[in-house]
């Protein structure tokens with residue numbers, strides 16, 4: 001069942017990632033494969049390849065929005081692909097989990113970003129993701145030991161905002177979001193401002209906003225990398241309302257939307273739109289083509305096995 005080296009890359013989705021994987025395969029002219037997966041009655045994961053991966057570059061598409069549920073299956077798949085002599089096994093995870101615990105905020109805490117990076121690095125040949133939460137780390141290579149590429153969604157978001165929002169005022173809800181709003185501002189030519197946030201707990205944040213009354217004729221566009229509890233965006237939207245500005249359009253790269261986060265945010269926003277990095281009802285911006293560019297870039301750097309052993 002050996003395969004020849006001109007075969008297309010094999011794009012294989014983990015459960016929940018089928019739509020994005022199909023879009024990537026179509027846009028990149030890759031081959032779409034499939035895994036059979038299920039849970040045993042006790043919850044253990046079952047994984048079976050339905051394609052011959054021998055000699056192939058295999059890209060496993062698995063967003064890690066619910067990492068505790070999803071991670072083992074993708075690791076099992078990666079390990080099996082290696083046993084079946086895949087040429088390379090790559091993790092394409094549009095949302096990379098466990099990036100926010102990047103220091104010990106309190107004595108005794110686990111720095112989970114490092115541990116998670118070690119686990120991923122030991123299972124895959126490379127990693128491709130979009131807008132990981134790089135705050136105190138400047139690059140993924142500080143914690144990942146495999147080639148780890150991150151793509152910026154800013155050009156895709158800037159295009160969507162330019163095409164869909166009239167006279168936008170870009171607003172980053174906290175200091176960390178400046179990296180995204182400033183880039184989107186540059187690309188779209190829209191003005192931007194950044195608010196300040198104090199976090200008191202998982203679902204308890206305070207947003208500090210200066211006087212934005214000069215922007216009253218504009219559509220506020222709140223932009224953030226992650227909406228998890230949604231409180232950051234909800235509190236920012238409340239502040240805008242208090243100053244008499246219009247309801248904001250909320251643009252999120254990774255819409256995790258835990259519990260009732262989406263309902264709360266939708267109630268106070270003009271519109272909530274997210275990228276398909278995480279499958280959600282709010283998806284309206286596709287990152288498939290961006291991921292194809294990323295896959296093609298790292299594909300160009302992957303040395304064929306034959307050359308490595310020559």
Ligand code: R5P
Nearest residue numbers: 176226227228229230231232
């Ligand atoms: C924080 O550092 C991130 O950029 C997001 O602002 C944060 O993860 C949002 O979390 P939540 O939706 O729970 O307020």
